Amino acid sequence: MFGTSGIRGPVGEDVTAELALSVGRAVGVDADRAVVGRDARDSGRLLVDALSAGLRESGTDVVDLGFAATPTVARSVSLEDADAGVVVTASHNPAPDNGIKLWQPSGQAYDGPLREAIAERVREGTADLRAWDELGDRERRDGADRHVEALVDSVDVVEPLSVVVDLGNGAGGVTVEALQRLGCEVETLNAQPDGSFPGRPSEPTEDNCRSLASLVAASDADLGIAHDGDADRMRAVAGDGTYLSGDVTLAILAREAASEGESVAAPVDTSLAVDDHLADDGVTVERTRVGDVYVAERASEAGVAFGGEPSGAWIWPSETLCPDGPLAACKLTALAAERPLADRLADVETYPIRRDSVETDEKGAVMERVSERVLAEYDDVTTLDGVRVDLGDAWFLLRASGTQPIVRITAEARDDDRAEEVFAEARDLLLAAVDE
Numbered sequence: 001m002f003g004t005s006g007i008r009g010p011v012g013e014d015v016t017a018e019l020a021l022s023v024g025r026a027v028g029v030d031a032d033r034a035v036v037g038r039d040a041r042d043s044g045r046l047l048v049d050a051l052s053a054g055l056r057e058s059g060t061d062v063v064d065l066g067f068a069a070t071p072t073v074a075r076s077v078s079l080e081d082a083d084a085g086v087v088v089t090a091s092h093n094p095a096p097d098n099g100i101k102l103w104q105p106s107g108q109a110y111d112g113p114l115r116e117a118i119a120e121r122v123r124e125g126t127a128d129l130r131a132w133d134e135l136g137d138r139e140r141r142d143g144a145d146r147h148v149e150a151l152v153d154s155v156d157v158v159e160p161l162s163v164v165v166d167l168g169n170g171a172g173g174v175t176v177e178a179l180q181r182l183g184c185e186v187e188t189l190n191a192q193p194d195g196s197f198p199g200r201p202s203e204p205t206e207d208n209c210r211s212l213a214s215l216v217a218a219s220d221a222d223l224g225i226a227h228d229g230d231a232d233r234m235r236a237v238a239g240d241g242t243y244l245s246g247d248v249t250l251a252i253l254a255r256e257a258a259s260e261g262e263s264v265a266a267p268v269d270t271s272l273a274v275d276d277h278l279a280d281d282g283v284t285v286e287r288t289r290v291g292d293v294y295v296a297e298r299a300s301e302a303g304v305a306f307g308g309e310p311s312g313a314w315i316w317p318s319e320t321l322c323p324d325g326p327l328a329a330c331k332l333t334a335l336a337a338e339r340p341l342a343d344r345l346a347d348v349e350t351y352p353i354r355r356d357s358v359e360t361d362e363k364g365a366v367m368e369r370v371s372e373r374v375l376a377e378y379d380d381v382t383t384l385d386g387v388r389v390d391l392g393d394a395w396f397l398l399r400a401s402g403t404q405p406i407v408r409i410t411a412e413a414r415d416d417d418r419a420e421e422v423f424a425e426a427r428d429l430l431l432a433a434v435d436e
Contacts, residue, residue, distance in 0.1 A: 006101030006109070008090050011043045015098045017050040019122070020088070023100055024054020026121035028136075029128045031083035033061045035076045035103075037068035037143070039089040039171050039230040041195030043098045047088045051100070055086075056136035057129050065143045067193060069171040069231035074103045074322035075150065076143040092203035092228035095196045108300060108321035109293045144174050151178035151326055154319060155334040160184045161222035163333060164237075166212040168202055169194040172231030175326040179333060189215065195229070202229040204312060206243045209235060217241025223336045225329040232292070233312030234325035236332055238341035246310025247271035251278065251348045253314055253328065256335055257306035258283040265298035265307035265315075267291070268388050269397055269410050273350045289385035290399070296321045353412045354423035360434050363400040363407050369433040370398050370407075389426075394418050396426035407434075 007023070009015050027034060034055050038044030052062045063080045065073055070087045077085035085103035093099070102110040102118065110118065120126070130136075151174065160183035165176050169190045179186050189212055190199030200208045204226035216224040216237045224237035236244045244252075251274045254264040260282035266274060267290040275285050286304065288294040292313035299307030299317040307315035313323035320327070335344065360366050371387050380390040386399025386408075394413035401408060407430055411423035 006099050008093055008097055008099035010096050011098045015047070015100070017046055020047040020050035020100065021054040022122045022125070023086070023118065024051040025058055025127040025129070026054075026118045027084050027086060027102065028055045028058025028060040029121060029126065031055070031058075031060050033063070033080065033082040035063045035065060035073055035080050035082045035085040035143075037065040037070075037073035037087050039070070039087075039091075039195065040067065040169060040193040041090065041095065041098050041229070044088040044195070047098060047100070051086060051088065052138055056138060058127060058136065059130040059134050060136040062136060062138040064138055064140045066140060067171060068143055069147070069174055069326065070101065071232055071320065071322045071324035071326060072143045072147045072171075072174060074107045075147055075320055075324075077103050078105045078107065079143070079146055080141075087230065089230040091230050092233060094201065103322065106300070106321050108296045111293065111297060144177070147174050147326070148178045148181065150319070151330045152181050154327060155182065155330045157182045157184065157334050157337045159337045161333060161337055162187075162220055164189060164212060164216050164219070164221045164224040165329070166200070166204070166209060166224065166226040167191045168204060168227055168229060169197050169199050170202065170227055170229035170231055172227035172325060175225060175227065175231070175329045178326060178330055182330065182333070184333065187215075187219075187221070197229065204228055204233060204235040209237065209243060213237045213241045213243050223333065223341050225332070227325045227329075228312070231325040232323040234314060234328035234332070235312050236341065238345055239336075240342050242342060242345065244341065244345060245350070246312060247273050248345055248348045248350065249312075249332075250274050250308040250310055252335065252341075252344050253331065254278055254283070254306045254308060255281060256331070257316060259305065262303055262305040265295045265304050267295060267309055268382065268385050269399070270310060271351065271353060272395070272412055272414070273348055277348050287382065287384060287388075292323045296323070351412055351414050352416045352419040353410065354419055355408070355410050356423075356427065357401070357406040357408045358427075358430055358434060359406050361405050363405060366407055366430070366433045367398070367400050369436055370430060373429060373433065374398075391422065394422045396422050398426060398430055
């Protein structure tokens with residue numbers, strides 16, 4: 001039922017009011033108080049109502065933040081002395097989808113055991129329904145102000161900048177308010193909340209952020225910021241209009257966050273460029289499974305100063321274990337005020353990465369055969385998430401998609417010829433496993 005980022009799927013098919021009611025009842029079994037919120041999708045209104053009904057039937061008091069960014073809800077769990085947080089959102093998914101994501105008081109998403117416990121309760125119909133005089137209350141609150149205050153307190157912008165913020169018709173308005181309080185001049189794109197995402201697709205990819213890049217390049221703006229629908233992701237554009245890749249953004253943020261002897265958490269498909277950029281400062285990279293929930297789990301460990309996913313999820317464990325797009329926006333703006341992003345980008349040496357995928361209806365069996373073959377032929381193999389082979393001067397990863405009938409291939413080296421060679425090697429291994 002749960003993917004790496006909660007429950008997601010088409011409304012009326014995978015995601016229904018009945019499901020939301022069941023999740024509310026399941027969470028309510030051991031929660032006396034819960035915080036709920038939703039993104040801009042219109043379907044979120046009825047899903048929050050159903051979710052809240054399930055919680056209240058269980059005697060759980062509900063603090064309803066209404067339309068709110070996912071990190072606003074996650075931060076509010078502890079602030080409201082609640083036992084759980086629930087966000088109705090499909091994050092960067094397209095408009096027909098919606099979903100449900102659960103949060104612990106620490107700000108961390110529900111981990112594997114907690115997700116499985118909720119899923120089992122939903123499957124079994126487990127609930128702790130109360131009598132008429134023991135039902136939970138529902139109060140409506142605004143959590144944005146406290147989130148903004150935390151953002152302003154977390155950074156020091158030495159010289160106020162001009163920033164363009166592309167909200168993607170989503171819930172990231174706290175970024176605008178925080179930057180303005182920090183003294184920045186802010187211009188917005190796609191600022192009207194609209195769950196049909198008319199301005200651009202919700203995911204802030206390079207293709208979807210072309211308008212932002214053009215505006216920044218053509219104006220006197222110092223940088224651009226882009227969020228997805230629920231603002232847990234942040235991507236950026238330098239003052240010259242260059243879109244920062246996820247790996248480069250990770251390298252820049254991690255180098256500022258971590259000190260010598262510390263480490264950062266990043267998924268198995270992260271570029272060698274991050275390792276090399278941090279090595280000069282004595283900072284190491286600890287690989288995790290793909291998914292911000294796994295990055296957060298590793299970031300919660302001692303000695304890990306930062307966690308990030310190249311897709312745009314950034315975690316400062318000393319502040320919150322939730323990927324906080326507005327916090328990342330303020331941190332990056334503070335760095336740009338000290339030194340332009342274009343200069344920082346130039347410091348990160350990047351390498352050629354090759355990516356492709358192969359369709360198969362038997363991806364589980366294919367990955368078993370791939371694992372056997374790779375473990376027999378290579379010395380430095382990691383099976384944390386898929387099969388990752390470290391060749392010293394290069395690496396490749398074969399990993400089954402969690403949502404599509406494909407196996408993904410990623411290969412990287414420090415020069416083009418070697419990258420092509422390693423990619424071909426990985427592809428041949430995968431095709432041989434498919435043919436079997």
